[in-house]
């Protein structure tokens with residue numbers, strides 16, 4: 523049982539010992555009318571999903587596999603702002619609770635010691651010009667042991683435990699994430715600006731100042747990541763020296 527300190531995010535919290543995917547479950551709940559701020563959390567996922575159709579390994583008892591249902595009045599193109607807000611929340615919470623130096627790899631990975639500790643999967647249901655709901659899912663490797671990662675990601679994945687050297691109580695991290703998320707989300711709704719989240723993403727960015735390889739539609743572009751816009755989009759300097767705005771797409775960062 524969790525003693526909530528928030529009034530919107532997590533005030534309706536649904537826990538599963540095991541489920542296919544908290545994002546799938548959140549989608550069903552949202553369609554069935556679950557209120558904004560509903561949180562779905564599982565101790566294990568049997569069909570955890572990552573971005574780009576990838577699998578997300580979610581072993582029992584060692585991670586935070588969690589999704590939040592949001593119903594903001596947004597245009598579909600703005601959904602990526604929620605990803606930035608989530609990255610800011612997770613990085614800050616991990617730092618506050620464990621003292622680790624969590625960084626943010628734009629747009630949706632949290633990094634410790636150059637390895638991925640958390641991925642974010644934002645999905646939405648939208649009509650032509652407005653969002654019905656957004657599901658933001660986060661998978662955080664908290665007490666996962668390195669050998670539990672699939673062979674092919676072992677060299678690029680890490681856990682909080684691996685970096686701080688001891689197990690961390692997952693509940694403490696969950697509560698801190700929800701607290702910070704609520705703060706940033708309510709501020710975003712009230713002021714219609716995510717500058718607060720973007721400020722955090724900028725401060726903890728491991729992308730800015732580095733060379734990035736941007737892969738979109740079979741095209742690979744090399745560039746320097748220069749800054750984030752106040753909406754959380756990435757500004758790069760391309761090979762011709764011009765500044766370009768990157769809104770989404772798969773971005774992989776070299777040199778981090």
Ligand code: BTN
Nearest residue numbers: 543545570571572573641659661
């Ligand atoms: C990625 O980096 O590719 C995103 C990973 C997102 C994983 C989380 S775990 C909770 C939620 N439910 C899922 O099936 N996926 C997300």
